[in-house]
Amino acid sequence: MASIRPFPHDTCKQCATPLSHALAPGPCGHCLIHPPAQFETHAIYRYQGAVRDAILAWKLQGEDAGVRWLVESASPYLKGLLHKHDTLIPIPMPLSRMRQHGQHHSADLCRLMAKKVACHWDWHILRRQGEQMRQSALPAKQRRKNLRKAFMLNQDYWAKQHDTRGKLWLVDDIITTGSTMYFAAKALRATGLPVHVLSLSKTIQGD
Numbered sequence: 001m002a003s004i005r006p007f008p009h010d011t012c013k014q015c016a017t018p019l020s021h022a023l024a025p026g027p028c029g030h031c032l033i034h035p036p037a038q039f040e041t042h043a044i045y046r047y048q049g050a051v052r053d054a055i056l057a058w059k060l061q062g063e064d065a066g067v068r069w070l071v072e073s074a075s076p077y078l079k080g081l082l083h084k085h086d087t088l089i090p091i092p093m094p095l096s097r098m099r100q101h102g103q104h105h106s107a108d109l110c111r112l113m114a115k116k117v118a119c120h121w122d123w124h125i126l127r128r129q130g131e132q133m134r135q136s137a138l139p140a141k142q143r144r145k146n147l148r149k150a151f152m153l154n155q156d157y158w159a160k161q162h163d164t165r166g167k168l169w170l171v172d173d174i175i176t177t178g179s180t181m182y183f184a185a186k187a188l189r190a191t192g193l194p195v196h197v198l199s200l201s202k203t204i205q206g207d
């Protein structure tokens, strides 16, 4: 059976890049020079082995049993991290992909996680504008260029709906280069609140 590995504990607090025990919680060399828009980043699993298999089966074949199991297993972790007044916000998908596949994975993930801790989740707060190519097919430099104006705070909605008692968490299923998260977090900072990031998984160089 393929392995399931939790994400390392010693990381850069801001971007979750693994660091040696002595250097954690950073900031790492990259965040020191280019601080990310988010205040902190948490990843639950390493994106490899059975975790990668479960996420791919979910996204490509619509088989969600593996991902549900991963979220269920992370319940104690989620209960320690999240508070009932927190709001989980999915990374918005391009509309064309939602229309084509009828799925919104990060929103589904928010729903599953929010259920574990009885907190809020809300997919109206952040909007995607324009249409972008599938990011995983592009080199890092091109991704950044495409994503720069991709996200926008839904100001009217935010003014009416927000709950300031808890934290704002941007949620995704996987962080690779971190550029999607960076630009989404930057847009969400228009709320004037710090942005926290939670990902089901994150890649580690060399995995």
Ligand SMILES: [Zn+2]
Pocket (backbone or CB within 6 Å): 012, 013, 014, 015, 016, 017, 026, 027, 028, 029, 030, 031, 032
């Ligand atoms: Zn960092």
